[in-house]
Structures are given as C-alpha cells and as structure tokens.
Amino acid sequence: AKTAGRNRFAWFDRSMEHALQARNEVESGLRDAIPQQQIVPYFEQQVDLATGQLSGFEVLARWEHPLRGLIGPEAFIPVAEETGMIADLSLSIIRQAFLAARDWHPSLTLSVNISPWQLKDAWLAQKIIKVLTETGFPASRLEVEITESSLFDNLALAQSIVGSLKNQGIRLALDDFGTGYSSLAHLRALPFDRIKIDKSFVTSICENPESAAIVTAIAKLGDSLNLPTTAEGIEDADTEERLRGIGCAKGQGYLYGRPMSAAKVRQLLAERGLL
Numbered sequence: 001a002k003t004a005g006r007n008r009f010a011w012f013d014r015s016m017e018h019a020l021q022a023r024n025e026v027e028s029g030l031r032d033a034i035p036q037q038q039i040v041p042y043f044e045q046q047v048d049l050a051t052g053q054l055s056g057f058e059v060l061a062r063w064e065h066p067l068r069g070l071i072g073p074e075a076f077i078p079v080a081e082e083t084g085m086i087a088d089l090s091l092s093i094i095r096q097a098f099l100a101a102r103d104w105h106p107s108l109t110l111s112v113n114i115s116p117w118q119l120k121d122a123w124l125a126q127k128i129i130k131v132l133t134e135t136g137f138p139a140s141r142l143e144v145e146i147t148e149s150s151l152f153d154n155l156a157l158a159q160s161i162v163g164s165l166k167n168q169g170i171r172l173a174l175d176d177f178g179t180g181y182s183s184l185a186h187l188r189a190l191p192f193d194r195i196k197i198d199k200s201f202v203t204s205i206c207e208n209p210e211s212a213a214i215v216t217a218i219a220k221l222g223d224s225l226n227l228p229t230t231a232e233g234i235e236d237a238d239t240e241e242r243l244r245g246i247g248c249a250k251g252q253g254y255l256y257g258r259p260m261s262a263a264k265v266r267q268l269l270a271e272r273g274l275l
C-alpha cells in the first residue's frame, strides 16, 4: 500500500509538472507571438433574427502557431490575464480587427471582448479610442462585451472607463448573462446597451423546457429594461426559430458559420455585395 501511495504521488507530481511546463511554454511563446501578430482576430457572424440579415461580427482571438496550428483562446487568454500580457494582446487584436473591418459595409458592427482584468487599467478607454482614431474605424460601429468577475473590485474605475467609452458612442454589452459571473446586480452597475445570453442556455432550448423558460425570462427582462438581447451558440434552425418567437434581437452560432479569418470574411462580404 505504501508503494502504491508513493507511485500515485509520483504520478500526480509528474502530471503537475507537465501542466506547469505546458503553461510556461504558453507564457514564453506568447511573449513573442503578440508582437509578431501570431494572435489574430477571427470573426463570428451576428445575425438580425427578425430579418435574417448579417448585422456584424464578434471578434475572437486565435493563435496561429507556426508549429501547432490554430489554438483557441481558452489555451492562452487565462495565461495572458495572469501575466498582464492581456493588455497588449487585446490592443493588438482590436487594431488588426479594426484595420480589417474599416472598409466593410458601414452597417456592419464589431463586438470585441474585454477581459475584466483590463477594467483595472485607468487608461483603457483612451487606449481603445486611440486605436479607433489611428485605424479610422468608427466608434459608432463598435460594441464592447464585458463579463463580470472582478468588476466589483473597483466599480468606480470600471464605471469611469465605461463612461469614457460611451461618451465616444461605443456600445456596451453584458456577456455570458445568466452564468455565475454575470447577473442582475451588474445590469444596474453599468450602463449596458445589450445583454448576451450565454450559449449554455441557448443550445438546449428545444429539448429542455427550463432552458427555454430562462431564455424567455431574460428576453422579457431585456425588453422591459430596453436592452436588446443577443443569443449565442445557435446551432440549428429550430433553435433559431424558437429564439425569433421569444423575441431575441440577434443571434450567432455555428448555424451561420464557424468563426473565420479576415480574408474569409472579405470573400463572404464580396459575394454578398457588402464591401
């Protein structure tokens, strides 16, 4: 029993060591990847559910790793947050996204994700506005998505940053609504323009009456607060139809397509006469 215990401990130790190694690899890789623009924006279509028209895109970070291929954000955003690299990463992503999108059809919006960590930077709004000015992307076409988590650590600072963004005409969305980190109290804390309903509720509305009830309640809440809703994670036409009935304003998800590179977006927009 003693040996087994020791072996188990040794195994546990090694797996921790591997996890640590992997994390360190990500960290050192990121340091070069950001300035080399290996971290690029991908774009996910957002659709007006009433008309079916493309309304814009959510910007999602991807790492185009020279050896490992395309890496999703769960693998590197947390490391970027812990190490403070998220600030540079985020500005690099939005700069690339604005440059790509500035000559797309003027009706098309961009939604960018801001990490709660960035709301501790008193200059965040000024930095974003500077990138808008330098790239010529209009503030009126930009929406910033934030998820709570440490928002209340320094609410006054978050409010002041958000105030500066809104003064420029940038809109504000509360991301992942309904999950643990995003709740009713936050709706009053900041001047949101939109609620995003988390895909964990959306994907199951056709099978699970409780999910349907929750999404309906969120849409009604949005209605009475004058906050249009966006449903994320729409994977089939039945779900889309259901959400249209419920009165969600916008939707996004694999039904409309996977997140794609700027080059692919250009192709799509050219085909639809939206360039």
Ligand code: C2E
Residues within 6 Å of the ligand: 044, 059, 060, 061, 072, 073, 074, 077, 090, 093, 113, 114, 115, 175, 176, 199, 232, 233, 234, 235, 252, 253, 254, 255, 259
């Ligand atoms: P999120 O903001 O909740 O983003 C939506 C996620 O759902 C995206 O995953 C998207 O690819 C995925 N998704 C969209 N439609 C569907 C669908 O129909 N079915 C399923 N199963 N999934 C769908 P992704 O790109 O892996 O992003 C994960 C999270 O990473 C995002 O969650 C966002 O919080 C974060 N993230 C991505 N890019 C950035 C960034 O540039 N900055 C920051 N701070 N966070 C980012």
Ligand code: CA
Residues within 6 Å of the ligand: 058, 113, 145, 175
């Ligand atoms: Ca988001």
Ligand code: CA
Residues within 6 Å of the ligand: 147, 175, 176
């Ligand atoms: Ca999220």
Ligand code: CA
Residues within 6 Å of the ligand: 175, 176, 197, 198, 199, 232
């Ligand atoms: Ca979500």
